[in-house]
Amino acid sequence: MVKLAILARLEAKPGKEQDVADFLKGALPLAMEEAGTISWFALQIGPSTFGIFDTFETQEGREAHLGGEIAKALMANAPDLLVADPVLEMVDLLAVK
Numbered sequence: 001m002v003k004l005a006i007l008a009r010l011e012a013k014p015g016k017e018q019d020v021a022d023f024l025k026g027a028l029p030l031a032m033e034e035a036g037t038i039s040w041f042a043l044q045i046g047p048s049t050f051g052i053f054d055t056f057e058t059q060e061g062r063e064a065h066l067g068g069e070i071a072k073a074l075m076a077n078a079p080d081l082l083v084a085d086p087v088l089e090m091v092d093l094l095a096v097k
Contacts, residue, residue, distance in 0.1 A: 002038050004062050005091035008052040009045070010074075011083045017048050020081050023074070024050060030069045036061025052086075055093065062090070 012020040024042035031040035031054070041053045056062040065071070078085060
């Protein structure tokens, strides 16, 4: 049962909005390889605000994702793409369809 999630908010530097969008789109194959990540969404919330929402059945799956290739690539590119480090929120899901 899916019961855990991560909500990450990303704020692109001025002029880097398309680069952030492209980075997120390009991360999909990495997310597909993560056995513990049940669903993974890359989203654009506003002109320069982006997000990642992913779901997990176990804490181990969530931790594996946090230490995985997407997180490593994001943090390696953050100084160039983002105004600040991503804001991560650990979420407990109350109801899922």
